[in-house]
Amino acid sequence: MFVGHAVFAFALVAGAAAIRGVDSTRALSLGAVAAAFAAAPDVDIAYALVGVVGAQTTDALSVASQFWQTGNLVHRAMTHSVVVAPIVAVAAALWLRGRRVGRRRGLVAAAALLATVVAVAAAVSGGLGLLVMALFAAAVLAITEATERWTDLGPRATFSAALVGLLSHPFGDLFTGSPPAMLYPFDATLFADRLAFSVDPTLNLLGAFGLELLTIWAGLLVALHLSGYSLRDAVDGRAALGAAYAVSVLLIPAPTLELSYPFVFSVLAVGMVGAAPRVGIRSRRVELPDRVAALCTGLTAVSIAGVAYAVAYLVA
Template identity: 50%
Template sequence: MMVGHALLAFALAALIANRYWPAERALAFGVVAGVFAATPDVDMTYALIGLAQAGLGGVWKMTAAFWGSSQLVHRAVTHSLVVACIAAPGFVLITGSRSRRAIGALVLSALVWIAFVKSGMLGAGVMLVFVLAGAVVALVAEWRTTLRPRDLFVAAVFGLLSHPFGDLFTGEPPQFLYPFDMMVFHSRVALLSDPTLNLLAIFGLELATGWLAIYAYFRLRDDHRHDERLLSHIHGRATLGAGYALSVLFLPAPTLDVSYHFVFSVLAVGAVGVGPKLYPLRSFHVERDPRTWLCTGMAAVTFAVLAYAGAYITA
């Protein structure tokens, strides 16, 4: 869900903002909200230690080491609604005058200190990376956009608060009220009882957020021009993704606990998006528009997941 957090926040924030603002400003607001929504996952940087310790021992060993190390801090310090409500104004304050920057620095420093008291050096280190990343996002947004401090605050709050809820489907529930020892959810939310179909349903939600983000982009661009319409950027070769259904015969059924072989291989189907266009009167024509690569690749992956689901159900 790492990418899904950003895409969902971007799409919702941009589409809602477009009801009140011009498209360009709404797009900027959506992008800032999306980047803030991805910021809590900087806690995964600690997992790089586990990856370095594993060495080059094969993709599965390296993957296991990466995720094993990440569980020490992932979805804890930075995935808190309490932390989000404190960090958001802190990020905005450091974009203001000197006195406001000083207050913002104190607020963000307090978060690092709280994490140290609660979780030791590891928690403080992760929180430090989080506040630095959020500060960079806020400063770049203030520099590159016309968003006012109030707009920036809303984007930060929306992005940071939306992130933890997306993680309810894929692993251990986040610590919503960190640093307080109160559990809101004790286990992840399962959409379906069958573990493989549950994974496919969650993957489908991820794809849906991707399509919503693409729709938001095209909607807020000049959708009155034909070349800006979404469907015109999906080439027929995307249907080749349906061939992925054959993998049900030789790949183990994926689950949330063991899903790497499915996720990596089905995403590879998206390479169809950068393939050449075939015509009867000429050998091929290389598509140069990145939007067509993206839309065709997404469509190919969507066909692949739907075909695989159908094959799994009927197998």
């Protein structure tokens, strides 16, 4: 869900802005800021690099397994809290306001809030908590600085976009892996188990994959609408080649949330069909698709491939 978190926040915020009649440029800015903040909680996965560096093998699957085993020691914990999110969003708004008007008071207040959050994490989770939350605070400040530099959004708009992004993130994680510690630093559980689409582990994985695709489609359609592009004109007929992926049901292990790499990497590779050059039969000219056409065709191919695999799995 790394990509899905950001795309969902973008679709939610930019789509709502478009419905309210906000001009496309501002709606895109709001969506982009929300997307950036929605991705910020996953900075905690940086700790997984410790496991990769210490891995005693070069086997790709083993390294990936070590990556997640190490990362899950802190992943979806302190940075995924709905208690912490509003405080961080307020800090971002105060920092932006201080940068906009040139007053140190706002910067000091924002720094104090973030320092408090880091200190609480250190008190509750020790040195690891301090390290992870400090990375999170740094990511938040970096996003806020980018917002100040590249957009004209004010503190209130930034607060709203940041809050939506930060709060939406942990709920997206309920479908994969262990449930986030949403009430951190309090010792209380909001969701004890992840949400499942099916008792069949493969269908459960395919359900999560389908949800991710729907999220990406939502974000793409909002972006196309705000940018004035037509989806019909952007999708090439070669996307239908994704149906051939159905044969992979015989070639790769049945995917689950615990063993998803062969399926995920191979089905995403199908999307490369969107970037493949087109050769004119009559003109014999090679034409490269533009970025929008490549993205839309590739995503359509991946979607068709996912559906084809699901059908083949049910029939097999």
